[in-house]
Amino acid sequence: KKVVYFNEVDSTNVIAKQLGKTPGYHGTLVLAEQQNAGRGRLGRKWSTSKGDGIWMTLILQPQIRIEHASMLTLVTALAVNQGIRKVTGLNSFIKWPNDIVMNGKKVCGILTEMSTINEKLECIVIGIGINANRDSFPDELKNTATSLKLESKKEIDRVSLIASVMKYFEMYYEMFKKEENLKEHVKDYNEMLINRNRQVKIVGNDSEYIGLALGINETGALLVQTDETIRGERKTVIKTV
Numbered sequence: 001k002k003v004v005y006f007n008e009v010d011s012t013n014v015i016a017k018q019l020g021k022t023p024g025y026h027g028t029l030v031l032a033e034q035q036n037a038g039r040g041r042l043g044r045k046w047s048t049s050k051g052d053g054i055w056m057t058l059i060l061q062p063q064i065r066i067e068h069a070s071m072l073t074l075v076t077a078l079a080v081n082q083g084i085r086k087v088t089g090l091n092s093f094i095k096w097p098n099d100i101v102m103n104g105k106k107v108c109g110i111l112t113e114m115s116t117i118n119e120k121l122e123c124i125v126i127g128i129g130i131n132a133n134r135d136s137f138p139d140e141l142k143n144t145a146t147s148l149k150l151e152s153k154k155e156i157d158r159v160s161l162i163a164s165v166m167k168y169f170e171m172y173y174e175m176f177k178k179e180e181n182l183k184e185h186v187k188d189y190n191e192m193l194i195n196r197n198r199q200v201k202i203v204g205n206d207s208e209y210i211g212l213a214l215g216i217n218e219t220g221a222l223l224v225q226t227d228e229t230i231r232g233e234r235k236t237v238i239k240t241v
């Protein structure tokens with residue numbers, strides 16, 4: 001397993017995708033002190049500051065069914081959350097599917113991207129952004145983002161945190177590989193789920209509804225209990241998101 005370290009890049013995900021096109025990079029971690037064009041989910045930007053965060057991307061070249069790849073994002077969320085708890089002693093939680101939050105604010109985001117190398121091998125890159133020792137955020141993020149240092153009032157040892165996250169990842173990844181599902185993660189994951197047994201609003205493309213978040217199932221889908229009118233009758237149903 002290799003670590004590739006940069007002072008400054010546009011995005012560690014972009015570098016990882018480039019490297020990951022060649023077989024032999026399974027397990028390689030790309031790290032940077034600063035990203036000039038950090039990428040977030042849904043085409044958003046990811047704001048980074050120099051030298052005080054953990055901006056890294058893990059390259060995987062697993063022989064798994066491509067439709068199972070999205071579960072790896074949840075595996076990663078679980079690993080990051082456990083790593084943060086272990087190293088900082090803080091009570092972080094997972095916001096489904098893959099944000100890590102503390103006191104209602106985000107400390108970590110995960111962006112998984114994939115491409116096909118050949119008919120047998122997929123390249124999956126998992127980008128992890130942890131606001132570790134960041135002291136401040138731009139105005140537009142102040143209310144929604146926080147850092148481990150701001151929460152704990154202590155400087156975080158980034159190397160220990162990376163090592164711990166990777167150790168947990170390896171463990172949870174091996175569990176995933178057995179049957180390519182989250183059967184053995186469901187309990188741990190649901191215990192860390194911030195909105196568990198709380199009312200959540202599910203916003204779809206053309207509809208939205210309120211329900212009770214019950215937790216994930218072995219595919220990583222969120223189970224939500226809600227009331228629905230079916231043929232004139234009010235019924236409690238469980239939907240998957």
Ligand code: BTN
Pocket residue numbers: 010011012013014035037038039040041042044046054055056057099108109110111127128129130
């Ligand atoms: C999100 O929108 O929540 C996902 C953010 C992912 C950010 C990380 S930082 C390291 C890696 N490189 C990127 O450009 N993005 C991910």
